[in-house]
């Protein structure tokens with residue numbers, strides 16, 4: 568794995584964007600796996616900037632989002648569908664038909680996971696962007712989720728609902744369920760770029776990369792990925808032990 572320690576959130580965002588921009592210049596038809604949350608917003612701003620400067624185009628790019636809440640409409644301001652349009656898609660030339668976000672239509676609940684797996688089939692992501700939850704979740708693979716899962720509907724962990732209540736105003740308004748790519752889907756990406764910033768992520772980042780590979784810390788499975796780049800600010804990196812050793816793995 569490669570660990571890049573940055574001085575702050577802005578530098579982390581620039582470094583992550585540089586990896587995506589380089590790949591996109593080499594491969595204009597790339598498939599990219601996208602994440603939500605506060606972590607990738609700066610990265611998306613950098614991508615929009617590069618698009619506006621005509622350095623890159625998303626005309627032939629396909630995107631695959633990790634997850635979506637179940638129990639709110641897609642039009643809800645806090646849905647990940649809304650998040651992606653507000654923070655990236657409405658500013659760039661991506662084609663609507665190339666955007667893939669897990670559907671959360673309750674009337675089709677039994678088909679949603681297999682439908683998303685069909686969309687993912689044969690579309691290996693060239694880069695998968697990942698954040699990490701304080702409890703080690705990736706996408707919405709909460710502690711205890713099977714490492715062999717493909718897309719599935721999951722109940723959200725209490726810690727995750729508390730963390731995400733900052734976007735909803737109150738805990739009661741945070742959905743209790745979500746649909747997410749499984750670990751198996753995530754691991755299938757050619758390259759994984761994880762970004763994390765702030766002191767609140769420091770403990771889990773160390774557990775994920777220096778601890779045992781365990782379903783209790785879902786991100787720990789990434790230790791087995793052949794092309795993993797971890798981009799962290801100084802605060803999120805502050806508890807990583809053996810950083811030089813990890814960088815040589």
Ligand code: GLP
Nearest residue numbers: 603604605606698699700706707
């Ligand atoms: C959510 C998302 C994750 C994300 C995590 C961390 O729960 N499902 O994909 O990585 O939050 O979010 P943040 O970047 O806001 O800390």
